Amino acid sequence: MKLAKAAASLDERLAALSEAADLAEGRLDRQLVERARAVAERAGARRNLSVDHTAVALAGATGSGKSSLFNALAGCDLAEVGPTRPTTSAAQAALWGPDGSGPLLDWLDVPLRHVVGDGSGLVLLDLPDHDSIVSAHRLEVDRLVGVVDLLVWVLDPQKYADAAVHERYLKALGRHRDVVLVVLNQIDRLPERAVKRCLDDLRGLLADDGLEGVPVVGVSARTGQGLSELRVALDRKVSRRAAWASRLAADAGAAADALAGPSAGTAPASVSRADLARPLSRALSQAAAVPLVVESVAKAHRHRAVAATGWPLTRWLRRLRPDPLRRLHLTRGPGTARTSLPPPTAVQLTAVDTAVRDVGEAAGGGVPEPWASAVRHAARSRAAELGDALDRAVAHASLGASKPPRWWKAVGVLQWLVTAVMAAGALWLLALFALDYLLLPKPPTPTAGRVPWPTLLLVGGAAAGVLIALLSRLAAWIGGRRRARKAARALRAAIGQVGEELVVTPAFEERSRYARFVERVTSAG
Structure with missing residues (x-):
C-alpha cells in the first residue's frame, strides 16, 4: 500500500515536471528543458x-x-582486478534472482551478466573507472550513474578527498541522498585508530557536498572487514523495492531545481490589469485620432441638424458643405475597410511605444529573468498590428451618428409649415399688387389690428422660420456634445479592447505561464 502511494506521488511529480518543461520551452536554456523531459521519459521507461x-x-x-x-x-571472481591501472572496460552485472531482470539490463545496456545467487532481486553493476584515461569509459560511467536505481561510491583512503569525484559527481547528488551509499575501501591499509578519523573526515566532506546523513561504510575487500555491514545496508535498500522510485523522484527534484534556478518558489506579485491598461489606452487614443473623431461627431451632428431643421430658404447652403464624418470615411458602416484619419505623428508613435514598454515592464515586475524578458517581449509581440487594429476599431465603433433624432423630422415639418405660411402671405401681397397695377378693384383685405393679414403672414412666417432655426441650432449644439460624449465612451472602449487584446493579454498570458511554471516546478520538486 505504501509503495502504491509513493508511485502515485511520483506520477504527479513527473507529470508536473513534464508540464514545467513544456512551459519553459523557448524561455529557459534548451539543455535544462531537454534534461527535464529526459527525466520524465526515463521515468516512464523505468516504471515499465x-x-x-x-x-x-x-x-x-x-x-x-x-x-x-x-x-x-558476488562471492566469486567475476571482474579482472588490477592494482594501478583501469581494468574494467565495460560494465558487468552480478544477479541475485528472481528471474526477469533481462529487460532491465537490456534497458541499461549491460551485456555481461552473471547469476550468483537467489532471492533478493539485487542487480550489482561494476562500472568502469570514472577517471579512466579512455573517454569511452568515462562516458559509460556518466551514462549508468544517471540511470541506475542505487549508487555506491567506492573511495579509497588516498583519494577520498579528491576534488574530481566530489565536484563532478557527489555534489550533484544532493537530491539523491536516499539512493546513495559511500564506501571507504581498503581500510586494512590504515592503522586502526586512523579508520574512524578518515570516516569522520569523509562524512564531513559529504556534508559539504550536500550529502549529510548518507550511509558511509568502511570496508576491506581484501580482508572482508565491513562487508557484512555493507551487505546489510544494501539488503535494507533492496528489500524495500522502492529505490527505483526514490531515484526517479530525486531525478525529478534535481531537474526541477535546475529549471527553477535562483527563482525557485518565487511567485509573481499581483498586478492590476486596469492600472496598466489606462495609460496605454490614452496613448492609443491619441494615436488613433480619437479627439479628432469625437470633435467630428459633434460637428457632424450639428451639420446634419442644421440641414434637417434649418430655414428651408437657406438650408441648401448647408448641404453644400462636406459632412465631417463622411470626410473621414466614418459613415460607411461595419464594412468600412479603412478610414481617412490622419496617421499618428512621431510624438504619438513614441508615446505608444513607451506605453507598450511600460506594460511589459509592469507586467514583468516581480518575475525573474529570463521570464521577465519573455513577458516584455510578449507585450511587444503584436505591436506591428496596432495601427490597423486601431483604425478598424474606430471605423467599427458605434458613434451614434447614423440615426437622426426624431425631433429633427418634426421641426423640419414645422419649418415647411411656416414657410408655406410665409409663401401664402407673399402670394397674397403679390396678387394685391397685380390688381393695383392693373387698376382693377381690390377685394377688402382683412387685418390683425392695423397690420394686413398678408403682411403678417409673410413677415411672421419668415421670423418664425428664423427663430425655429436658431432654437434648433442651440438644441443641435447640446445634442452634439451629448453624442460626442457617447462616441468618446464607445471609442475608448474599442481602443481599450485593442490594447487589451494586443498588448496586455499577451503580457499577462506570459506572466500566467510563469506562475503556472512555478507551481509545476514546486510540485515536481
Missing part, C-alpha cells in the same frame, strides 16, 4: 520494467578497489 529488481552500481576511481569489492560481494 521490473520493480522487483534494484540496479545498484559500484562507481569509483582507478585503484579504489571497486572491482575487488564487486568480486567480494
Whole structure:
C-alpha cells in the first residue's frame, strides 16, 4: 500500500515536471528543458520494467578497489582486478534472482551478466573507472550513474578527498541522498585508530557536498572487514523495492531545481490589469485620432441638424458643405475597410511605444529573468498590428451618428409649415399688387389690428422660420456634445479592447505561464 502511494506521488511529480518543461520551452536554456523531459521519459521507461529488481552500481576511481569489492560481494571472481591501472572496460552485472531482470539490463545496456545467487532481486553493476584515461569509459560511467536505481561510491583512503569525484559527481547528488551509499575501501591499509578519523573526515566532506546523513561504510575487500555491514545496508535498500522510485523522484527534484534556478518558489506579485491598461489606452487614443473623431461627431451632428431643421430658404447652403464624418470615411458602416484619419505623428508613435514598454515592464515586475524578458517581449509581440487594429476599431465603433433624432423630422415639418405660411402671405401681397397695377378693384383685405393679414403672414412666417432655426441650432449644439460624449465612451472602449487584446493579454498570458511554471516546478520538486 505504501509503495502504491509513493508511485502515485511520483506520477504527479513527473507529470508536473513534464508540464514545467513544456512551459519553459523557448524561455529557459534548451539543455535544462531537454534534461527535464529526459527525466520524465526515463521515468516512464523505468516504471515499465521490473520493480522487483534494484540496479545498484559500484562507481569509483582507478585503484579504489571497486572491482575487488564487486568480486567480494558476488562471492566469486567475476571482474579482472588490477592494482594501478583501469581494468574494467565495460560494465558487468552480478544477479541475485528472481528471474526477469533481462529487460532491465537490456534497458541499461549491460551485456555481461552473471547469476550468483537467489532471492533478493539485487542487480550489482561494476562500472568502469570514472577517471579512466579512455573517454569511452568515462562516458559509460556518466551514462549508468544517471540511470541506475542505487549508487555506491567506492573511495579509497588516498583519494577520498579528491576534488574530481566530489565536484563532478557527489555534489550533484544532493537530491539523491536516499539512493546513495559511500564506501571507504581498503581500510586494512590504515592503522586502526586512523579508520574512524578518515570516516569522520569523509562524512564531513559529504556534508559539504550536500550529502549529510548518507550511509558511509568502511570496508576491506581484501580482508572482508565491513562487508557484512555493507551487505546489510544494501539488503535494507533492496528489500524495500522502492529505490527505483526514490531515484526517479530525486531525478525529478534535481531537474526541477535546475529549471527553477535562483527563482525557485518565487511567485509573481499581483498586478492590476486596469492600472496598466489606462495609460496605454490614452496613448492609443491619441494615436488613433480619437479627439479628432469625437470633435467630428459633434460637428457632424450639428451639420446634419442644421440641414434637417434649418430655414428651408437657406438650408441648401448647408448641404453644400462636406459632412465631417463622411470626410473621414466614418459613415460607411461595419464594412468600412479603412478610414481617412490622419496617421499618428512621431510624438504619438513614441508615446505608444513607451506605453507598450511600460506594460511589459509592469507586467514583468516581480518575475525573474529570463521570464521577465519573455513577458516584455510578449507585450511587444503584436505591436506591428496596432495601427490597423486601431483604425478598424474606430471605423467599427458605434458613434451614434447614423440615426437622426426624431425631433429633427418634426421641426423640419414645422419649418415647411411656416414657410408655406410665409409663401401664402407673399402670394397674397403679390396678387394685391397685380390688381393695383392693373387698376382693377381690390377685394377688402382683412387685418390683425392695423397690420394686413398678408403682411403678417409673410413677415411672421419668415421670423418664425428664423427663430425655429436658431432654437434648433442651440438644441443641435447640446445634442452634439451629448453624442460626442457617447462616441468618446464607445471609442475608448474599442481602443481599450485593442490594447487589451494586443498588448496586455499577451503580457499577462506570459506572466500566467510563469506562475503556472512555478507551481509545476514546486510540485515536481
